[in-house]
Amino acid sequence: xxxGILDPVAKTLCWESEWxxxxxxxxxxxxxxxxxxxxxxxxxxxxxxxxxxxxxDQLAKVDMLTGEGQRLTIGEGRFVSEPIFVxxxxxxxxxxxxxxxxxxxxxxxxxxxIVDAQRFELESAAWAWFDRVTPPTLHGSWVNAxxx
Numbered sequence: 541x542x543x544g545i546l547d548p549v550a551k552t553l554c555w556e557s558e559w560x561x562x563x564x565x566x567x568x569x570x571x572x573x574x575x576x577x578x579x580x581x582x583x584x585x586x587x588x589x590x591x592x593x594x595x596x597d598q599l600a601k602v603d604m605l606t607g608e609g610q611r612l613t614i615g616e617g618r619f620v621s622e623p624i625f626v627x628x629x630x631x632x633x634x635x636x637x638x639x640x641x642x643x644x645x646x647x648x649x650x651x652x653x654i655v656d657a658q659r660f661e662l663e664s665a666a667w668a669w670f671d672r673v674t675p676p677t678l679h680g681s682w683v684n685a686x687x688x
Contacts, residue, residue: 565622595619
């Protein structure tokens with residue numbers, strides 16, 4: 541994962557390496573978009589070889605100040621799509637939840653996993669399995685249901 545820094549006055553673009561893990565779809569707390577952020581959440585491959593086998597099979601929380609990444613395997617043989625960070629009520633940058641679509645090809649089902657961003661562990665995750673399969677690379681936005 542690399543960060544591009546544009547300087548419109550100097551007309552330059554510089555790249556900084558943030559994390560060496562194979563990954564895609566970096567997301568940060570939406571309240572920090574366009575500003576410095578400490579944490580990014582990505583869909584990651586468990587190994588470089590896993591990238592040849594299919595979509596990403598892990599979620600990762602990357603500390604962009606230290607370059608350290610926490611990996612979370614979402615289940616044997618399951619694939620994960622772009623993670624979305626949902627801020628909680630406090631000010632902590634990682635105080636919220638990470639939501640991601642999950643595809644389980646062995647059971648031909650899809651769902652959503654919701655992980656506490658600070659704890660970042662599967663043991664406390666919430667799962668919602670759907671009654672139909674969604675594409676494993678679904679990208680979308682989560683919105684509140686309209687009030688009746």
